Amino acid sequence: MVVLSAEQVRAWDRFTIEKQPIASIDLMEKAAMACVQWMETNRIVNQQQFYIFCGKGNNGGDGLAIARLLQKFNRPVDVFIFETGQLGSPDFQQNLHRLHTLPVTIHFIQENSPLPDIPESVLVIDALLGTGLNRPVEGRMAALISHINQYPNAVISIDLPSGLFADQSTLPHPCIHASITLSFQCFKPALLVSENALFFGIPVILDIGLDQRFLNSCTPLYEMTDGPLAKAILQPRLAFSHKGKFGHALLLAGSPGKMGAAVLAAKACLRSGAGLLTTLVPELERMLFPTAIPESMSILYDNRKPEEILSDTSIYKTIGIGPGLGQQPQSRDWLHHLLTHFRKPMVLDADALNLLASDVRLLEGIPPFSILTPHPKEFDRLNGTCSNDFERLEAALRMAIQHQVIVVLKGHRTFIAMPGGRAWFNTSGNASMAKGGSGDVLTGMLTGLLARGYAPEQAALLGVYLHGLAGEIASRKLGKESVLASDIIDSIGPAFLELESSN
Numbered sequence: 321m322v323v324l325s326a327e328q329v330r331a332w333d334r335f336t337i338e339k340q341p342i343a344s345i346d347l348m349e350k351a352a353m354a355c356v357q358w359m360e361t362n363r364i365v366n367q368q369q370f371y372i373f374c375g376k377g378n379n380g381g382d383g384l385a386i387a388r389l390l391q392k393f394n395r396p397v398d399v400f401i402f403e404t405g406q407l408g409s410p411d412f413q414q415n416l417h418r419l420h421t422l423p424v425t426i427h428f429i430q431e432n433s434p435l436p437d438i439p440e441s442v443l444v445i446d447a448l449l450g451t452g453l454n455r456p457v458e459g460r461m462a463a464l465i466s467h468i469n470q471y472p473n474a475v476i477s478i479d480l481p482s483g484l485f486a487d488q489s490t491l492p493h494p495c496i497h498a499s500i501t502l503s504f505q506c507f508k509p510a511l512l513v514s515e516n517a518l519f520f521g522i523p524v525i526l527d528i529g530l531d532q533r534f535l536n537s538c539t540p541l542y543e544m545t546d547g548p549l550a551k552a553i554l555q556p557r558l559a560f561s562h563k564g565k566f567g568h569a570l571l572l573a574g575s576p577g578k579m580g581a582a583v584l585a586a587k588a589c590l591r592s593g594a595g596l597l598t599t600l601v602p603e604l605e606r607m608l609f610p611t612a613i614p615e616s617m618s619i620l621y622d623n624r625k626p627e628e629i630l631s632d633t634s635i636y637k638t639i640g641i642g643p644g645l646g647q648q649p650q651s652r653d654w655l656h657h658l659l660t661h662f663r664k665p666m667v668l669d670a671d672a673l674n675l676l677a678s679d680v681r682l683l684e685g686i687p688p689f690s691i692l693t694p695h696p697k698e699f700d701r702l703n704g705t706c707s708n709d710f711e712r713l714e715a716a717l718r719m720a721i722q723h724q725v726i727v728v729l730k731g732h733r734t735f736i737a738m739p740g741g742r743a744w745f746n747t748s749g750n751a752s753m754a755k756g757g758s759g760d761v762l763t764g765m766l767t768g769l770l771a772r773g774y775a776p777e778q779a780a781l782l783g784v785y786l787h788g789l790a791g792e793i794a795s796r797k798l799g800k801e802s803v804l805a806s807d808i809i810d811s812i813g814p815a816f817l818e819l820e821s822s823n
């Protein structure tokens with residue numbers, strides 16, 4: 321699935337109109353029909369009354385066509401046209417003309433006319449502005465948007481909540497707070513970043529039949545993971561194999577008082593298919609691991625120099641570093657030792673990233689195609705503060721390209737930036753995973769997949785998708801409030817099975 325900019329969507333529009341061919345007014349009709357069909361399927365059309373706020377561009381044209389199509393449900397529809405003094409786009413005008421023949425009440429919001437009161441039985445449809453937004457809303461339009469936002473009524477925004485820029489930050493400008501956004505054909509970046517969550521509500525993508533041939537020659541801004549993509553990456557576990565075939569991972573995680581993170585990462589690593597695992601464990605915690613996770617071997621370390629304890633790392637396929645590690649000098653020494661002696665892709669998370677942030681020269685020493693898994697705060701410590709989500713996405717992609725690493729920027733829609741310049745938003749997972757330890761599990765999973773033999777980019781896409789799917793499976797059983805990181809681990813197997821059996 322692709323994520324396109326406003327300009328790319330407009331180009332797709334033009335391509336479709338020319339190649340299919342289809343008249344733009346008919347494309348608008350398809351868009352409006354898709355919206356009304358979605359509303360009918362979701363039993364929204366038996367709503368008592370509709371107020372449809374329309375701009376004078378094609379977004380407004382959509383609104384007028386929707387007003388006309390809603391007639392068949394015999395519900396009162398009021399249309400409020402935001403008067404700009406201009407005629408409006410040709411398709412807007414044509415739909416206004418078609419509407420005049422129907423019993424729809426049309427109001428014009430003039431410069432000085434009072435803004436309409438919105439009765440509580442009304443469902444608001446926002447068709448003021450879409451992808452044609454070319455400046456922050458201000459003046460009367462801003463006043464209307466703030467006016468609508470003051471009411472508790474549900475709002476369905478057409479294509480984009482009015483005032484939202486499709487591919488740049490809208491903050492701090494006004495924007496409609498939609499309950500649902502019905503967007504056409506594909507996601508735009510604005511519908512995937514957490515800073516806009518209040519604006520887009522629940523994003524729904526409606527297929528309006530844009531010509532798929534356009535994608536053959538379009539380099540999407542970003543892409544999205546999905547089941548088929550993840551399934552295509554899955555490797556069979558061949559029958560005649562022995563544990564050595566599935567790689568030996570090394571894990572440097574945990575510190576006195578924070579060994580739980582190490583246990584979670586270790587279990588997740590083995591649950592993700594690694595053949596063998598050795599965990600570097602502080603001497604003080606020697607009794608923990610054999611009981612907590614007997615399947616992992618341990619190397620106990622004390623205050624001696626790392627090279628005295630572990631000089632040869634060549635037997636390991638990969639190394640996961642960070643969960644619960646702490647930032648004391650001993651952890652720094654171990655990180656420095658492993659970065660110096662181990663040149664295959666590794667996984668760096670949590671305190672490993674914080675240690676890198678305190679000495680960015682270490683960034684140069686990261687083996688190419690290693691996977692970094694920062695949450696936004698850890699990323700900003702490493703990269704420098706970003707003022708909004710869009711800046712952070714671009715910075716993550718720059719870091720991936722500059723340091724030839726994979727940056728997994730964790731969040732509701734985790735963003736996976738690749739060294740070659742492509743990037744994916746993840747689509748699996750849910751709020752049940754917003755809990756301590758969830759990131760430790762992801763680190764373990766990625767370490768396990770690298771040990772298992774997946775190429776780093778495949779490991780990142782598959783691991784992030786599976787991690788989210790495991791969270792969904794756990795929340796199906798336990799509900800969204802009660803999922804623990806260990807429940808995600810227990811759901812890794814079922815996630816593999818669900819993915820394998822999906823079509």
Ligand SMILES: NC(=O)C1=CN([C@@H]2O[C@H](COP(=O)(O)OP(=O)(O)OC[C@H]3O[C@@H](n4cnc5c(N)ncnc54)[C@H](OP(=O)(O)O)[C@@H]3O)[C@@H](O)[C@H]2O)[C@H](O)CC1
Pocket residue numbers: 329332333347348351375376377378379380381382409448449450451452453454455456457458461478479480504505530
């Ligand atoms: N393939 C598709 O996705 C389809 C999308 N459709 C719909 O078309 C809109 C895009 O329509 P467009 O006419 O390009 O633009 P808008 O309707 O979003 O905006 C109309 C005009 O509003 C003016 N504008 C821009 N910014 C502001 C602002 N901050 N305040 C006030 N007015 C603003 C601008 O005109 P100016 O002359 O003022 O610059 C815009 O041109 C898309 O979102 C879909 O809803 C098609 O219907 C079907 C296919």
Ligand SMILES: [K+]
Pocket residue numbers: 379446447448449450477478479480481482
């Ligand atoms: K809109």
